Amino acid sequence: MTDSRERDHRRRWLRKAGAACVAGCAAMLLPRLATAAPEPWPTRPVRIVVAVAAGSSGDLLARILAQRLEGMWKQPVIVENRPGASGVIGTEYVVNATDGHTLLLGTQSSILPKFTTKNLKFDPTTDLVPVYKVINYQLVVAANDGTAGKAKTMRGLVDLSRRDAEGLFFAGTGRTSIFNLTMALLNKSLGMKYSALDFSSVTAMNMAVMRDDAQFLVNTPSSMKAQMEAGKLRPMAAISAERYADLPNVPTLSEAVGYKGYLPLLWAGMFVPKSTSPAVVDRIARDLRAMTADAQFRSLVESRLSGSMVVSSPGAFAQQLNEEVSVWKGLFAELNYKPE
Structure with missing residues (x-):
């Protein structure tokens, strides 16, 4: 009788020990699986x-x-x-x-x-x-030197576009580019009279304005840095809620024309x-x-x-x-x- 009870006790102990061992092994493996090194990347250029x-x-x-x-x-x-x-x-x-x-x-x-x-x-x-x-990026409305000289200010640029029978020409990179779309959205409030000319690149766009094939554009100052330093392109207004620190003399659209719309x-x-x-x-x-x-x-x-x-x-x-x-x-x- 005693031997039988001892055998039953031993079997129960072995089952519990076995279960504990399995659980312990699983617990040891799970963190390793969770923290396994990801597949190497990149493996090519x-x-x-x-x-x-x-x-x-x-x-x-x-x-x-x-x-x-x-x-x-x-x-x-x-x-x-x-x-x-x-x-x-x-x-x-x-x-x-x-x-x-x-x-x-x-x-x-x-x-x-x-x-x-x-x-x-x-x-x-x-x-x-x-x-x-x-x-x-920073973003500005800029004009060539001749146009900026006539307009003086962003308000003057708007007025200049309205006085000209044909309006002004805007240089962009396509109807759906961010430059063209930004100007279209701004103009909902500005009311400028202009026609868009499309160019293949930002460089071509800048060149067209400097040649006076177009009179103004929307662009980043960094893409016009050399032309701005040479006085060939002049920023008229910052498309921003605040003036840019490195262009402190360029007013925001709000300051320049009282613009209150969406600023792309x-x-x-x-x-x-x-x-x-x-x-x-x-x-x-x-x-x-x-x-x-x-x-x-x-x-x-x-x-x-x-x-x-x-x-x-x-x-x-x-x-x-x-x-x-x-x-x-x-x-x-x-x-x-x-x-x-």
Whole structure:
């Protein structure tokens, strides 16, 4: 009888010990599985596509980022310029990329074709994943020296456009580019009389205004720095709620003409195709954030590109995009803007 009880007790103890051992082993394995090293990335050269021509602010930013990322990723980082169709060509190229190593350094011009381009073959709001907002650019209305001399002020530029039988000519890079759209939105309140001429690049746009083929434009100060320093292009108003620190004598639109409407903000951010793995998205965002946290690097970028680098994340960038898309969508409807 005693032997039987001892055998039963021993079997119960062994079952409990076995269960505890299994649970303990599982507990030891789970953290290892959860913290297992992610798949190595990148495993080949990385391409950063910019949908603008060489020489623009976006192109320069991409090359500055590429140089730093090469050191972090231990792989070549190549900048590819794919301009055309107001950003659609470069954006569509990235949307269709499947190699897991193609990124897009885009702007609003990457997203807005959803509302401005008829028969678009992709949806930028769902076919691209926002990774990190990199920079907010400064943006100004500028005129050539002759036009600025006649107008004197932004208010004078508005009046000058109304006095001329043909109005003035505006230099842009396409009806759906951020420059053209910004002017169209501002003009809802400004009431300028102008016609838009489209050019293939920001450089060509600047040259056209200096030649007086067009009289004014919207652009970033960094893209006009040499021309502004030479007095060939003169900023008339800052498209901002406050004056820019490095352009203290340039009034805001509110100061210049009492503008109270929506102020479009030009930015640049990194996107990837929707097929990109979440681990890669997180890796890119983490490395871009580390670059932003580097005070010396941030100062270099901001001084060369007349903008402010942003502390961002995939979630924050996505939320900001959703809010901005909602604003643009409403404005397009208000303007009765028809896709072409």
